[in-house]
Amino acid sequence: MKPYSFTVVDRFLRYVQIDTQSDPQSTANPSTEKQKNLSRVLVQELLDMGIADAELDPFGYVYATIPANTDKPNVPVICFCSHVDTSPDVTGAGVKPIIHYNYDGSDIILPERETPADPPQVIRLADHPDLSNQIGNDIITASGTTLLGADNKAGVAEIMDAAHYLLTHPEVKHCQIRILFTPDEEIGRGTEKVDLQRLGADFGYTIDGESLGTLEDETFxxxxxxxxxxxxxxxxxxxxxxxxxxxxxxxxxxxxxxxxxxxxxxxxxxxxxxxxxxxxxxxxxxxxxxxxxxxxxxxxxxxxxxxxxxxxxxxxxxxxxxxxxxxxxxxxRNMKEVLDQHPAVVENALEGIRRAGLLAEQRSIRGGTDGSRLSFMGLPCPNIFAGEHAFHSRQEWVSVQDMHKAVEVIVRVAQVWEERA
Missing domain, CATH: 3.30.70.360 (Alpha-Beta Plaits)
Known part of the structure; x- marks a missing residue:
């Protein structure tokens, strides 16, 4: 990528302050109306970028298109997807994100407590071994009384910044890209009302994974x-x-x-x-x-x-x-059953990760993503890292530098699909 002033962190810091917690006891679609508060922001930002068809449907799904800028015929349409909701396990209201610059390897003590008698939340290197790969990087956490919301607002912000990059760098050839932001992933209903015909993509990627360079092609x-x-x-x-x-x-x-x-x-x-x-x-x-x-x-x-x-x-x-x-x-169901029938969707993602200068690693995930269901609905959809760690907890964290790399990987993957068409 050419020299670029990333917007992902600014976006992320704004997004996490919007409470979007989903509710497993609700029968509404989406389960909480407040999820749409972020979705409306995303639609307006996409419109401001020049994406004229960005829209929010009644069920809380955001659809948008980055048109292809290639002369090649029959290039597959690729979707990048993340979810706007946060886990019901820990409150997502009143999130106060903190950037810990130039992480030195020591334990991170979060400043706020529920009550003065509560012990502080401490993100210990011993409990979070991936922190050992973050020395010198900038770590974003919450303040200690809420989750952060990196799951999955890191992915949302990364897709938004990748869209911004592609629209401001027309010389970068890429396939048509469909953007999809879903509600209610955390309660297992993220694809319940998605319209795949409306989406019109051939293959997809959720941006909802953990460690730098990882691609998850197998789930529970x-x-x-x-x-x-x-x-x-x-x-x-x-x-x-x-x-x-x-x-x-x-x-x-x-x-x-x-x-x-x-x-x-x-x-x-x-x-x-x-x-x-x-x-x-x-x-x-x-x-x-x-x-x-x-x-x-x-x-x-x-x-x-x-x-x-x-x-x-x-x-x-x-x-x-x-x-x-x-x-x-x-x-x-385990997405691998579907993805093994479409090897290019995994191979092109791994190539995009490598082109970003990273060691590509395939992993199984002890969980699921929207991609699990999307794969069985007809949209083969593995999961690319977003840099999020310690999901569903007050110790959730993400690295600024990992988010930058995730933005680059999204751009690279779009390029790979165009080149290999």
Whole structure:
């Protein structure tokens, strides 16, 4: 890339201060109207760049086009995608981003606490080994009481800056580029209302990954499980031999889960897990919600059968008059099943990463992105790094220099598709 004054950091610092937290309990599309507050900003900035067709649809999706500037016929249309929402796990309201210039390798102590009695949030090098690659770089964090929102506003800002670069450097030949910003990715609904015909892309990339130079072409397959427990309710003063408390049944199911395996805190690499995410109810009725993760569908089914057998065993042994209904909801599948059928989408991304002067590394992700669903919907879509780290936590951070490189990679990937057409 020619000498260029990156705009990505300025954009990012503005975007993270807009609260866009999604809500898993909402049935609306998007799940929270406040996500559109950022989307409207993005549309206006795209229009100001000269992208005349930038628009926000009623469901919270932003669509925009950077026209191709090549004379070659039949060049594929490429989409770059990121999500505007932040995780429901930690508040995203009142984010105060801080730039820690010239990082020296020491622990980063964040200045704010929820209450004076709370310990400070400390981003320790020992807990975040990727910080060892950031010596001399500038690290952006939140202030200690909120998440930062680098997941995925780093990706949003990087796509916006790449668009700005391409529009101000017409000599850089590239394919037609479609920009897509989605809501509700963090609650597994990021592609629920996307219009792929309207998008009109042949291949895509989510910009939602972690470490510099990485490309993720394999994800978990994912299901959600809902266990509805119907206990036997009666007045507690006359309950002997009658009451079967639904909350206690749910607690027994949770307590029976293994302590040394099958959980996020005890697994790594290609190991899947069974993870409880929500419990609500009373003595009459309780609802337990889980997410199930594995890299294969067979592994998902095995874990779902395990959970069903565990529930039935507890009911039969201790609560014979109670019942449980178990529902399984498909969330997404391992994108590698699709991407292996379209090797160019991975190979061209790896080449773009290498042209940016980086060591390209293919990884599996212990999670999912919008690209997982988009791939199975007909848009093969691996995940390129955005530089975000410690997602869904108050210790979230991103490097300024990594964001600059992500912008360059987006530009390079667009060039590679044009050259190889």
């Amino acid at each position: 397959s994912a299901d959600a499980v809902k266990i509805t427990i119907q206990g036997v309710s009666t007045h507690p003063g006359f309950a002997k031999g009658k009451l079967e408390n639904a909350l206690k049944i749910a607690a027994d199911i949770l307590a029976a889960l293994p302590k040394d395996r099958l959980s996020p805190e005890t697994t790594e690499e290609k190991e899947g897990f069974v993870h409880p995410t929500r419990l609500e109810g009373n003595q009459d009725k309780a609802v337990l919600e889980f997410i199930i993760r594995d890299f294969t569908v067979a592994g998902l089914l095995e874990k779902e059968h395990y959970l069903e057998d565990l529930t039935n065993r507890i009911l039969q042994q201790y609560y014979p008059a109670s019942t449980a209904t178990i529902q399984v909801f498909e969330q997404y």
